[in-house]
Amino acid sequence: MPKRIVVVLTIVIIAILGCWFYQSTLAPEEPLVLAGSQDCVSDDDCVVFGKTGACNCGCYNKSNLPLGTGGECFCAAPISCKCINNKCEGVFRE
Secondary structure, X not given: OHHHHHHHHHHHHHHHHHHHHHHHHHOOOOOOOOOOOOEOOOHHHEEEEOOOOOOXXXXXXXXXXXXXXXXXXXXXXXXXXXXXXXXXXXXXXX
């Protein structure tokens, strides 16, 4: 009976170590993208979010908009957006 317990414990330990090794070295890392990302590749990635007077208004990646415009704050919304140095930037004048 004790021999059987040692074998089972050895198998469990090997399985745990195998999962840890896979997670730490072989599993692809997924980038963490937070809501409200301003990262972009082209101008098409950027959109104006919110309106003047609301919170969080500005230019954001269209796939990662902020969660809301609530709160007590004030910002000026741009008229359009451009991707400059991989960041969505607001255009306030044409």
